[in-house]
Amino acid sequence: MSVKDHKWNVAFKSLALAFISYSIAFILYSISEVSDKKSKFAYATEYLDKQKQRLAYTSLFVNTVFYIDGDKLNKIYHESGKYGLNAYIYPISGKKSEFEGKEETIISSIIYAFGNMNSFIGKENSLIYYRSYENEGKLISFSRLEGFQVNEHMFSQERCQMYNLCSPYATKESLSDRLLVSSIYSDIITGSKTITLSSPVIDQGEVIGDISADIYFDASILAQEASISSRDQGGMNYIYVDYPQYPMGELSFRSSYVIDNKSTLVFELPISKLIFDTVPIFFLSLVVSLFATIHYMQYKIQKKRFSEVYEESNRDEMTGLYNRKVFSTPEFLSDALNQTLAILAIDGNKLKKINDTYGHHCGDAAIKHIAEAMKGVFRDSDYIVRAGGDEFLVILPGCPAPRVVELKEKLKKEVERKKVRPYNMEVSVSVGIAFKKPEEDMEYALIAADENLYLDKADPSEEAESLGRAC
Known part of the structure; x- marks a missing residue:
């Protein structure tokens, strides 16, 4: 404005x-x-x-x-x-x-x-x-x-x-x-x-x-x-x-x-x-209203700026995704307390080799490519987090297990369907799934998701069997 x-x-x-x-x-x-x-x-x-x-x-x-x-x-x-x-x-x-x-x-x-x-x-x-x-x-x-x-x-x-x-x-x-x-x-x-x-x-x-x-x-x-x-x-x-x-x-x-x-x-x-008698009240109301409106607008602007700063502190600079600080926000804690969470641990395959062979700028492009694919697959209400490097977490509040599996496969296909621009590279991801009930500890669920991630890297069928046992 x-x-x-x-x-x-x-x-x-x-x-x-x-x-x-x-x-x-x-x-x-x-x-x-x-x-x-x-x-x-x-x-x-x-x-x-x-x-x-x-x-x-x-x-x-x-x-x-x-x-x-x-x-x-x-x-x-x-x-x-x-x-x-x-x-x-x-x-x-x-x-x-x-x-x-x-x-x-x-x-x-x-x-x-x-x-x-x-x-x-x-x-x-x-x-x-x-x-x-x-x-x-x-x-x-x-x-x-x-x-x-x-x-x-x-x-x-x-x-x-x-x-x-x-x-x-x-x-x-x-x-x-x-x-x-x-x-x-x-x-x-x-x-x-x-x-x-x-x-x-x-x-x-x-x-x-x-x-x-x-x-x-x-x-x-x-x-x-x-x-x-x-x-x-x-x-x-x-x-x-x-x-x-x-x-x-x-x-x-x-x-x-x-x-x-x-x-x-x-x-x-x-x-x-009656109107003439109350004209001074109108001018007094106008002065008070102007004073109150200016202060209210200033308060809104300051609140918006604070919200933006607060939001930026919870965001990853490269991808625009959340960082791990989001786990301490009132909104996330409320979701974690009141409902079952589906947790997806996501890792880019062979990104270390890309960094070593083509340089970090190519690795960064691959990370951004994965982040954009995640944004297209998951909801705005989901928590999409860059945990560090090429490691990602997605927290899905209240999402049923069959739908979580569908989203996992959709993400893999979406990442592989497009090539990393402008380098024309192909990238893939591995995904591990775990579930956290309201009364359970978050850290244990994250560890379970990581374990299933490595099973998916080694043999996808083993991860699916493990997920079936977890569900």
């Missing part, structure tokens, strides 16, 4: 590993984030639901007070003083800062209805108050509003209709469930993004006030980092808590909650936000 190919290989593997790691991290992060947002959405909608129920209950109670006798009304006045709730009157600038008309009765009834709900009234992300439309209007809060002043614009028809705030300007359909939900607007008191839930107080068929709860979505755990907006779609008021700054907003995890018959709260978490 060229250096360029190696670099591309490292880059591809690093990128693939980084992508897999990032995908796992993205899925886990997305599951966690979606679960967290859904939990916060459930908390926010539960809070809205409780506000709705309390406002509706209080409104119904206040509306019944107009029809009860004086004794019961006095009891309400008396009981309401026990709850420690105060009413703070904020009239339109220049108007009287005192109860007028039925305002005192209404406020006492509200406090009586709230009872011990101080925690509900004092929530940091909401404000509970009564909006009176009697005598030009005023706002009566159950929490002190420092420096706050009511102006006529707060009660104007234009503002009320713009944000769907005031029951006198609402349609009958909007008030069919005794709840009016505003669109999102900036609160005059706090400047926060706010929705107002209002439930009307009605006397003789006329709306004289609203019991209202301002809910500050900027302070809501649902709205952290999100944008809040209202959209009128088909006559319905949709309040969106979403992330418009992220692309492909249509691919989002969505949750919705119906506030009333005209308003729905929608929360959208776009997949693109």
Whole structure:
């Protein structure tokens, strides 16, 4: 592999590993984030639901007070003083800062209805108050509003209709469930993004006030980092808590909650936000993957080189066959331990005469000729060993005796069939066979194979008879 190919290989593997790691991290992060947002959405909608129920209950109670006798009304006045709730009157600038008309009765009834709900009234992300439309209007809060002043614009028809705030300007359909939900607007008191839930107080068929709860979505755990907006779609008021700054907003995890018959709260978490949030994880994964891949590739190269060096140390330099060191390798020891081995001791005939007559270069060519013939006859899984000089050993794991004899004869024919190049010499070999069972010693089997080798040199029939006795 060229250096360029190696670099591309490292880059591809690093990128693939980084992508897999990032995908796992993205899925886990997305599951966690979606679960967290859904939990916060459930908390926010539960809070809205409780506000709705309390406002509706209080409104119904206040509306019944107009029809009860004086004794019961006095009891309400008396009981309401026990709850420690105060009413703070904020009239339109220049108007009287005192109860007028039925305002005192209404406020006492509200406090009586709230009872011990101080925690509900004092929530940091909401404000509970009564909006009176009697005598030009005023706002009566159950929490002190420092420096706050009511102006006529707060009660104007234009503002009320713009944000769907005031029951006198609402349609009958909007008030069919005794709840009016505003669109999102900036609160005059706090400047926060706010929705107002209002439930009307009605006397003789006329709306004289609203019991209202301002809910500050900027302070809501649902709205952290999100944008809040209202959209009128088909006559319905949709309040969106979403992330418009992220692309492909249509691919989002969505949750919705119906506030009333005209308003729905929608929360959208776009997949693109999750991707942007986890981009640093991808780059971190890429760096770690590149580092790991480089070290792994280096380890593989070093392991391959070590394996090649180790393999070469077990090989005969001239023929490429194993040398005797192979008998100490884990692979050979495992084969020798677990199964019967057939052992062939092989010797070149009259190679000493060739060396003496024609020189060692001719003898070396004859040895290589025998080695090539052996490679063609035996399996890759067999151990073909040059024991030294013109002496060879072949170890055949799990080979049956009849097949061993066939291979012996095939080897002899293969060696004799071809002449040694380039000297055009004829060479032959003698072969001795022995068998080693798993529990037997290797050295004794090698000695037996050598003895049968010399029998084959002297008289092949004697070696065959000896082999028959051995088998």
